Amino acid sequence: MSAHAPHGGVSVVICVYTEDRWEDILAAVSSVRAQSLPALETLLVVDHNPALLERLGKEFKESEDVRVLANAGPRGLSAGRNTGIAVSRGGIIAFLDDDAVAERDWLRHFAAGYDDPLVMAVGGRTEPVWASGRRPAWFPEEFDWVVGCTYKGLPRGKVRVRNVLGGNASFRRSAFDAAGGFATGIGRDGDKRPLGCEETELCIRLTRARPDAVLLIDDRAVIHHRVPAGRERFAYFRTRVYAEGLSKALVAQSVGADKGLESERRYATRVLPAGVARGVRDFVLARPGGAGRAGAIVAGVLTTAGGYALGSFRARRTGATFSVVEIGAAEGGGGPS
Template sequence: MSDRPAPPRFSVVICVYTEERWGDILAAVDSVRKQSPAPLETLLVVDHNERLLDRLTEEYADARRDGEVRVLANAGPRGLSAGRNTGIAAARGDVVAFLDDDAVAEHDWLHHFAAGYTDPAVVAVGGRTLPAWASGRRPVWFPEEFDWVVGCTYRGLPPGRVRVRNVLGGNASFRRSAFDAAGGFATGIGRDGDRRPLGCEETELCIRLANAVPGAVLLIDDRAVIHHKVPAVRERFAYFRTRVYAEGLSKALVAQSVGAGKGLESERRYTSRVLPAGVLRGVRDALLGRPGGAGRAGAIVTGVALAAAGYALGTLRARRGRSPAFSWGPITPEGVPRETGAPEKKGAAA
């Protein structure tokens, strides 16, 4: 008799909010349905858009009857975090995986996730996210060190299957039991449609999870690949500036919740080693007459300055009690996290 654990059953959650991504949504679902092994179910969570909810319900009527694709309304406040919590609450699988609505997964995406869970200490496994630029190629000024700006894996993350502080939310999976231990995604941090692109909800959750589960292991396996669309507007420097500034604001919220020590642990290495090396590469390329070298070096310096400014402002707001209220709590049957006026700190670092 084998002592190997049975392979996990996956529930894949895709949060959607706009009909403008109709074709992308269908492609994302199709990529999940073609996985080997096949998931137990795909959950489409619609963020307060009745027309899109009705349209998707009709589109997947047959798949819904089989339980293969389920279409749900976000049962919480508007935004990505509550949408994910709705999916978690409804999930029937042992592992809940998340895929962005404008991304497609390679056919063995879940296979590589599943391999990570052979170790019972592993509570989360993330993957590698590659950009699919609308223009067909990376803008010459856009540094790979900042690919997180467009929701993709960035230069500086270690290759292979490695232990990490946090996974990236658009290409990630968690044991269902992890949410019982740590609660759901914090509302008030994550994205809300096309509004200011605040983020870091998965960072906050992963740190909270590591604190709540002694010995918890979180992995990234770069063989679990998805391809994430980058629309033309996000190839522009104006979006870059907005996004990195918002990241600073978000990091201040994370530090408020879990403490600056854990909240900025990975960022210190990134800013002290990865980014200076990127600037040097850009300067070298500029001196050698290679296109984009000066632009990449300048973008890195600008990105650091704007993120620092956002963090400083976010920290000041927190000290004055003016930061956005956000909360997390246990996943209820309705998929709504417990709401309070300020972030809870159960299981968080002081």
């Protein structure tokens, strides 16, 4: 595997929004600095938090490899990412969650995927780091996406996928030239309802703009994502899966239910029933958490379906939509195209 920086280098974008994650942010930056393939730059994009912007500016004032900048668009993760893309200098842009740390070869594995000129995106594997020290007995691996992690049912190895997962992903710069940036009005917005799916919508839009585009997941590109205690509770689980249903309804409205729910159909008809069966088996064998995992899967499916139904109804009634930013135009002050 080549050790040189490919295609003009890799820019890493970390979107941040709260001082509560100060130590996590510093750990994320340190993990980028320790990469075996050095990043061209690390961009810390602060989401409408002047105090955090000032504090990070002072922390990295003398830094040559870290830039701190304000989200130039509306509040939310999508606009923050678009800001980072617009001002970045690399031919590849990688995204890392602000409460995650990357393993040493994370960028090296990402970069290797782009040796194929048709590859437009490469994602990795995200492992949970539970605040309590271990996975809650009731929490099914099939729903690890609830806490931003790779879930049971995703293919292993280096494989082609419909979409990458946004907290551990990279894109070729020309992907944004072809498809525009992340859609605003669909993903997370600070402490509001934990919506998502912005990377799914972008990836589907990208493959429509570039039918020859290849999107990969390479599970050797590993990050470790902290799961706070509040997200280990069933109340958060229920809120998050409901929000996912709402988000999926927006995506289906935008790109059509055929593409918007293509992967979800396999997940719901194969992966989840197998998970319920394992939970029931574990319960029969008196293994801890079996009944809880089976019940959580059933509750998760029903709650997600409820969110999707309500989201679809609202979208049809109101014509709800979201906007797609042309990177290098209004957002981010006119970065490279």
